[in-house]
Amino acid sequence: SQKIEQNSEALNIQEGKTATLTCNYTNYSPAYLQWYRQDPGRGPVFLLLIRENEKEKRKERLKVTFDTTLKQSLFHITASQPADSATYLCALINQAGTALIFGKGTTLSVSS
Amino acid sequence: IAGITQAPTSQILAAGRRMTLRCTQDMRHNAMYWYRQDLGLGLRLIHYSNTAGTTGKGEVPDGYSVSRANTDDFPLTLASAVPSQTSVYFCASSLEPTGELFFGEGSRLTVL
Numbered sequence: 001s002q003k004i005e006q007n008s009e010a011l012n013i014q015e016g017k018t019a020t021l022t023c024n025y026t027n028y029s030p031a032y033l034q035w036y037r038q039d040p041g042r043g044p045v046f047l048l049l050i051r052e053n054e055k056e057k058r059k060e061r062l063k064v065t066f067d068t069t070l071k072q073s074l075f076h077i078t079a080s081q082p083a084d085s086a087t088y089l090c091a092l093i094n095q096a097g098t099a100l101i102f103g104k105g106t107t108l109s110v111s112s
Numbered sequence: 113i114a115g116i117t118q119a120p121t122s123q124i125l126a127a128g129r130r131m132t133l134r135c136t137q138d139m140r141h142n143a144m145y146w147y148r149q150d151l152g153l154g155l156r157l158i159h160y161s162n163t164a165g166t167t168g169k170g171e172v173p174d175g176y177s178v179s180r181a182n183t184d185d186f187p188l189t190l191a192s193a194v195p196s197q198t199s200v201y202f203c204a205s206s207l208e209p210t211g212e213l214f215f216g217e218g219s220r221l222t223v224l
Contacts, residue, residue: 045215046212089154098210099143099145101157101171
């Protein structure tokens with residue numbers, strides 16, 4: 001069955017550094033992948049969508065890559081700030097093509 | 113109100129009781145979803161509806177039912193609650209199936 005793995009549950013970095021989060025998937029070839037941010041006690045909020053024919057996508061300090069050969073997406077936050085501290089989730093379409101399924105998330109903590 | 117509204121925000125329920133979690137969206141989105149979020153397990157899809165009048169089963173549908181009588185509402189019913197259904201439930205919607213998801217703020221349910 002298809003699996004989505006976000007390789008670390010927690011990532012701690014210092015302010016100003018680049019945070020890199022990883023999303024790996026198996027048994028699947030999605031047409032696109034999405035990234036969400038979730039703050040404690042809140043619902044997830046959409047950040048970026050990257051399609052299989054796009055190698056890289058940027059939005060302000062965010063950058064996402066999508067390597068369909070490695071079956072991996074990398075999510076980068078450059079010049080990180082304490083306000084970037086949150087849980088970040090990656091999501092893919094399920095095999096039936098009917099809904100999104102999510103990885104377990106990586107909790108990022110940025111210290112000043 | 114713009115977005116998704118979930119009710120109740122929080123509820124404590126005795127095992128065996130029936131409970132309906134309400135979800136309403138005012139964005140005229142075609143697709144709606146119910147997820148549950150548990151520590152260590154992430155977000156898991158319970159049921160979805162790609163258009164009014166249709167529903168489908170997600171990853172963990174047992175013990176839950178949904179209906180989609182109109183575009184705006186997508187209630188989730190627990191016919192006879194059990195303690196393992198203690199969780200935070202998120203409703204979400206998207207303009208098209210598997211598109212960008214908009215989430216509600218969640219309903220925290222405790223079954224004793």
